[in-house]
Amino acid sequence: MIHQATFLFISGAEIAFILFIAIMVFGADKLPEIARGLGKGMRTLKDATNDIKHEITKSAENHGIDTSLTSDIKKELDEVKDDLDDFTGSVKRKF
Template sequence: MVTLPLFISGTEIAFIIFIVIMVFGADKVPEIARGLGKGMRTLKDATNDIKSEITKSAEKQGIDLDLDVTKDIKKEIDKAKEDINDITGPIKRQF
């Protein structure tokens, strides 16, 4: 069974595709998919434009957008989770 990040199984995807074909017809599906693809591409381009504008503005203001800080924070959070699991592991097994 193939699971997507949204936790949709292959059977559910097949069912959705079946419903789309039943509602819109087989001849309209490629047109709809093309439209969705173009819309997603436009959204991605707009997101990238916004990110670049924020980065440019931050550089002009002298703000350093160091993404390593977020990586360090994520590492610390993961380490804390591991420590908690190490402590609570034996407790969970007893119940």
């Protein structure tokens, strides 16, 4: 049996079907404009979340709150994740 990678539990055939429906509804000439608009919207959202994170960190530092704790926890979690990936890599079965 062949194991296919999925993106958000959507298979390749389902993605192709969604693209086919999008082309039928919007037309091939409008899809690049729609994709461009979605990309700009996602970029704006990412910039806004980064600004909010920066403001929260700045405010916490101004009030004397230690923000290094979260980075230390993140480092520890990343190390555990890497160790777990190393361990499970040798145990995984290929189907």
